[in-house]
Amino acid sequence: MKNHLKLVLKSLLVIFLFSISANAQSIAAKISVKNNLDFSRQEIVSVSGKQLSNLIKGKKEKELRIKKEGTQEYVVLQWIDYNQDGISDELLFQTEVAAKAKVNYQVVFDGTIPLTESPITTYSRFVPERTDDYAWENDKVAFRTYGPDAQKRVEEKRPEGTLTSGIDLWLKRTDKSIINKWYAENVKKPGYYHIDHGEGYDPYQVGASRGTGGSGIWEDNKLSVSKNFVSHKTIAVGPLRTVFELTYAPWSSYQVKDTKRISLDLGSNFSKFEISIDAAKPIPNYATGISLHENKGEVKINKKEGWFRHAEKIDGVFLGEGIVVNPKLVSDAFSNVSKVKDHSDLLVITHPKQNKLIYYAGFAWQKSGQVNNEADWDALLQKQAKIIANPLKVTIKGNK
Numbered sequence: 001m002k003n004h005l006k007l008v009l010k011s012l013l014v015i016f017l018f019s020i021s022a023n024a025q026s027i028a029a030k031i032s033v034k035n036n037l038d039f040s041r042q043e044i045v046s047v048s049g050k051q052l053s054n055l056i057k058g059k060k061e062k063e064l065r066i067k068k069e070g071t072q073e074y075v076v077l078q079w080i081d082y083n084q085d086g087i088s089d090e091l092l093f094q095t096e097v098a099a100k101a102k103v104n105y106q107v108v109f110d111g112t113i114p115l116t117e118s119p120i121t122t123y124s125r126f127v128p129e130r131t132d133d134y135a136w137e138n139d140k141v142a143f144r145t146y147g148p149d150a151q152k153r154v155e156e157k158r159p160e161g162t163l164t165s166g167i168d169l170w171l172k173r174t175d176k177s178i179i180n181k182w183y184a185e186n187v188k189k190p191g192y193y194h195i196d197h198g199e200g201y202d203p204y205q206v207g208a209s210r211g212t213g214g215s216g217i218w219e220d221n222k223l224s225v226s227k228n229f230v231s232h233k234t235i236a237v238g239p240l241r242t243v244f245e246l247t248y249a250p251w252s253s254y255q256v257k258d259t260k261r262i263s264l265d266l267g268s269n270f271s272k273f274e275i276s277i278d279a280a281k282p283i284p285n286y287a288t289g290i291s292l293h294e295n296k297g298e299v300k301i302n303k304k305e306g307w308f309r310h311a312e313k314i315d316g317v318f319l320g321e322g323i324v325v326n327p328k329l330v331s332d333a334f335s336n337v338s339k340v341k342d343h344s345d346l347l348v349i350t351h352p353k354q355n356k357l358i359y360y361a362g363f364a365w366q367k368s369g370q371v372n373n374e375a376d377w378d379a380l381l382q383k384q385a386k387i388i389a390n391p392l393k394v395t396i397k398g399n400k
Helices: 002-026 049-056 148-155 179-188 374-389
Strands: 027-035 041-048 064-068 077-080 090-097 101-109 123-127 133-137 142-146 168-172 212-219 222-224 231-236 241-247 257-265 270-278 286-291 298-302 307-314 317-325 330-336 345-350 356-365 393-398
Touching: 027 041, 027 090, 041 049, 041 393, 049 090, 049 393, 064 077, 077 231, 077 241, 090 101, 123 179, 123 231, 123 241, 133 168, 133 179, 133 241, 133 257, 142 212, 168 317, 168 356, 212 270, 212 317, 212 345, 212 356, 270 286, 286 307, 286 317, 286 356, 298 330, 298 374, 307 345, 307 374, 317 345, 317 374, 345 356, 356 374
Parallel strands: none
Antiparallel strands: 027 101, 027 393, 041 090, 064 101, 077 090, 123 133, 133 142, 142 168, 212 222, 212 286, 231 241, 241 257, 257 270, 270 356, 286 345, 298 307, 307 317, 317 356, 330 345
16 A cells, blocks of 8 residues: 555656656746836837847747746737738737836747737728728727828818828727727718717817827928828737838928838827938928917926927817927927917927937827826826836846
């Protein structure tokens, strides 16, 4: 009996040790994500370049899975192929890290493990059914801007035209995607998305203004701006990040031809604008701005921290719009108030380095449940400025 018990225990020990060994061998790498700031952060992090090459070397990309250490919780993944050559350039996953803390993840290659799906997503697309908008959204915010057909309709004095390179805001109060639904309903009943049917609506007037995040050149006390985008390219749709590019025909006396790569992460209130500038001669500056609408809202300028905001009420409900940029690139910021309708903007004047500029533009609406007033919006902008200046630190160590 004793010998039998010893044999059973020995067998269990062998099985246990084999299980540990097999599990250790299945872990291809460990990823640590460190947060140096004094508040918790839920963000999308990326693995790219050499780190990504080393991670998947000799293995099948489609079998990669990432789980939080100490759990069986596998995270949502997204691969992005920026140049669309069939080879992934970046791997994304969402992380949540407490203040001044670090979270560890394990990488395994096992195609039998089901991919984790997200109930919410980012999304973007070209919208030919409403002339030629380009619209994008996540679980918190939505935006759109306008293409060449919308411009041509204005120039030819035809209906449904829009002539502006400003950025429109769609105020949503659901974490579900609304772009396809709102446009489909608008085809059946024009003006549908200008009325709140329980998910939000579009009351935001852009006109010739910059909307929230449109650009221009400030010179001789006036703003030169481009017309509508002339081409678009969708790079990624979601679920964690949507990415696309808009190009603009040469504009201003400097014949600026700019390309805007715009991305929006799940959970963020801010679109990221990556601007590439090609001009016939050196430009004096590159400006971005926020519409002041009827000049009744409140402006706040924080050049030291690099955030700039407008706060207003639309239909009696609070809306905060903002721009965040590296303060070292900012030369000036001011309200350019005009008596002409839709020509008043809060302008942020920057000096791009090597004809490149990155800034973030976004908003928060009271009915979405994220903010109630100016103080809430200012706090969110301050956090965004700190996040940009202190990205999460991602470290990868392969198992030997």
